[in-house]
Amino acid sequence: MKFLPVITVFLLLIGCGSSPSSVLPPVELTPLTNQIDISRQWKFTAGKGVSDFYLKLKPVFNKDTGYIVDYKGHLQAFTIKSGKQLWDVDLNVPVSGGLTLADGKLFLGTSKGEVVAIDLDSHGLKNQDSKNIKELWRAQLSSEILSRPAIAHGVIVVKTIDGRVYGLDADNGNQSWVYDRTVPRLTLRGSSSALIVNDIVISTSDNGKVAALSLKNGKLLWESTIAVAKGRNQLERVIDMDIDPVVVDDVIYVAGYQGRIAAVKIGSGQLIWSRDFSSYSGLYVDAYRVYVTDATGQVWALNRHNGSTLWRQDKLLRRQLTGPEAYDKYIVVGDYDGFLHWLNREDGKIVARKQINSSDVFVEDEEIDEELALLFSKQNNILVKPLLVKGLLLSLDRVGHLEAFKIETN
Numbered sequence: 001m002k003f004l005p006v007i008t009v010f011l012l013l014i015g016c017g018s019s020p021s022s023v024l025p026p027v028e029l030t031p032l033t034n035q036i037d038i039s040r041q042w043k044f045t046a047g048k049g050v051s052d053f054y055l056k057l058k059p060v061f062n063k064d065t066g067y068i069v070d071y072k073g074h075l076q077a078f079t080i081k082s083g084k085q086l087w088d089v090d091l092n093v094p095v096s097g098g099l100t101l102a103d104g105k106l107f108l109g110t111s112k113g114e115v116v117a118i119d120l121d122s123h124g125l126k127n128q129d130s131k132n133i134k135e136l137w138r139a140q141l142s143s144e145i146l147s148r149p150a151i152a153h154g155v156i157v158v159k160t161i162d163g164r165v166y167g168l169d170a171d172n173g174n175q176s177w178v179y180d181r182t183v184p185r186l187t188l189r190g191s192s193s194a195l196i197v198n199d200i201v202i203s204t205s206d207n208g209k210v211a212a213l214s215l216k217n218g219k220l221l222w223e224s225t226i227a228v229a230k231g232r233n234q235l236e237r238v239i240d241m242d243i244d245p246v247v248v249d250d251v252i253y254v255a256g257y258q259g260r261i262a263a264v265k266i267g268s269g270q271l272i273w274s275r276d277f278s279s280y281s282g283l284y285v286d287a288y289r290v291y292v293t294d295a296t297g298q299v300w301a302l303n304r305h306n307g308s309t310l311w312r313q314d315k316l317l318r319r320q321l322t323g324p325e326a327y328d329k330y331i332v333v334g335d336y337d338g339f340l341h342w343l344n345r346e347d348g349k350i351v352a353r354k355q356i357n358s359s360d361v362f363v364e365d366e367e368i369d370e371e372l373a374l375l376f377s378k379q380n381n382i383l384v385k386p387l388l389v390k391g392l393l394l395s396l397d398r399v400g401h402l403e404a405f406k407i408e409t410n
Helices: 370-375
Strands: 007-009 037-045 060-062 065-069 074-079 085-090 095-102 105-110 114-119 134-140 150-152 155-159 164-169 175-180 186-188 195-197 200-204 209-214 220-225 246-248 251-255 259-265 271-277 283-285 289-293 299-303 309-313 325-327 330-334 339-344 350-355 387-389 392-396 401-408
Touching: 037 350, 060 095, 065 095, 095 150, 150 195, 155 200, 164 200, 195 246, 246 283, 251 283, 259 289, 299 330, 325 387
Parallel strands: 007 186
Antiparallel strands: 037 401, 060 065, 065 074, 074 085, 095 105, 105 114, 114 134, 150 155, 155 164, 164 175, 195 200, 200 209, 209 220, 246 251, 251 259, 259 271, 283 289, 289 299, 299 309, 325 330, 330 339, 339 350, 387 392, 392 401
16 A cells, blocks of 8 residues: 655644743742652663654563663663663664563564564573573564554554554564554644553544454454544644553543543443543543543543543643653652652642752752752653552653652651
């Protein structure tokens, strides 16, 4: 099939400059006395990060070891407990789609449209030695890959930015099937990852739809329209669904930019509820609530069963927030300036704040002056949502500063 180019738009809203909005500046932070004691456990330098590219590369984990790659293909292994580097190796590939780890192998996507499989089983996972880490195979797909591969039952599912979803053999990269849908010519820079539940592949697209495919052969099981493009021009009609879908109790939760947020039955695609919403960052779902960051920088808690608003935090407007992550009684989001904000799950109040790569990482028993930090920002954008791993909250900024935080209890 002939390749159809996809024109992507870099809205200033999600750019890499010091102000994510061309109309209004980010809301300034006011000094905050933390209501909970948060300590930094360690800091790790993850290569060059993503530099000026809008990529969401995050680490993956196996037992006590984490693996992370930068945009140049510099792969590193580190201990989760201490952040100590175990080994590093240059893969020499332009990484654009994040890592997936399965069965002793790492899978990643590149800006050249390649899926690359790296063998860690015999050496990387057991002996923590990079000398014998080797590339197993490469598979050339139709266009750039901005999402993480998904894998189950020996099938790797990969999305490309031209709207295709591929099923590949995990052993050799051979194509098993492809699902193709036309995408709009104007889209945001990004792509959601496919999600595999049992033998069903859940995939959202830039045309406002969510589809369920057979993992075995890529056959369409059902398709549901979540959002319909509206507006007088192409910018107003962008309805990207770049947020990874989340499944809880056989219900899929999805959201998109200038579209809707919705809950969908996984077996049939039937809408349970939906409401107008705009988000490109991410969502988190617990037993009672859907937590989501909207495109303006507000954090919401919605009733998981009907979508009604439980609370809304609007004191972080235009700070280009990440999607939320849950940690204990709190929801944590990162922002464009390297700050992490802890919000109470029950009412959304901001209870604590820390900044990535601030001087209290290095100075023992001396905290950075909060007011100075607010005036002289480092502009180390946090693009990916924080990750909770083995009781530690890990956060990674644009230039590769990876730090681990812990709530200290008396």
